[in-house]
Amino acid sequence: MADAVSTQEVECLQALAPPPVFSRKCYCETQSELLSCRDARRSAKMAELLKDQVFMAFTTHAAIVTLKLLLMGPLTGYFRITRKSFVNAEDVPGKTAEDKKKMLKPNEDVERVRRCHQNDLENIIPFVFISLLYTLTAPPLSTALIHFRIFTVSRFCHTISYILALPQPSRGLSYVAGVGATVSMGVQVLLKVLVL
Numbered sequence: 001m002a003d004a005v006s007t008q009e010v011e012c013l014q015a016l017a018p019p020p021v022f023s024r025k026c027y028c029e030t031q032s033e034l035l036s037c038r039d040a041r042r043s044a045k046m047a048e049l050l051k052d053q054v055f056m057a058f059t060t061h062a063a064i065v066t067l068k069l070l071l072m073g074p075l076t077g078y079f080r081i082t083r084k085s086f087v088n089a090e091d092v093p094g095k096t097a098e099d100k101k102k103m104l105k106p107n108e109d110v111e112r113v114r115r116c117h118q119n120d121l122e123n124i125i126p127f128v129f130i131s132l133l134y135t136l137t138a139p140p141l142s143t144a145l146i147h148f149r150i151f152t153v154s155r156f157c158h159t160i161s162y163i164l165a166l167p168q169p170s171r172g173l174s175y176v177a178g179v180g181a182t183v184s185m186g187v188q189v190l191l192k193v194l195v196l
């Protein structure tokens, strides 16, 4: 029987042409086809997520408050220059020793912006983290928007009342509103996924 294929030949053919590779959703002939199929599925999933309204709302508010946080740096720089208050000797070059001494003193306005910046860090970082988890629990858009908007508005109000030294409870209330929104989202995340 000239056409009969020996076991040895079958093994040899299998080695030359490995069996098709596939995962749960991708049926492919080669490993590289499988990888590009997985990439395509991942991109499709990302595109789907980016079209999700709650995720878009989260991204919008997270970007706004993060940019606001970032702008506290340049604002501090502005106050340092206009109030002539620096912390490093090399920041005030070409001045007499007397001038340097004066310019290296703390200034209340600069310290105020720094405290405000610190307060943003204490609140915006937890907000971004908790609101991302909250978004992943697929909350209703209207409820999510209420939380995100309250937080964003509260941080702007907090900054305005801090920098302009508005009378209390303006700053206190702004702070409480922001913390309230973050805590509310955190509690809802825990209620949905609690595994201890």
Ligand SMILES: N[C@@H](CCC(=O)N[C@@H](CS)C(=O)NCC(=O)O)C(=O)O
Pocket: 115, 116, 118, 119, 122, 171, 172, 175
């Ligand atoms: N780290 C804050 C915790 C409490 C808080 O954030 N309070 C708000 C409302 S009174 C505030 O604006 N504190 C002033 C600040 O953080 O500089 C503090 O030391 O005051």
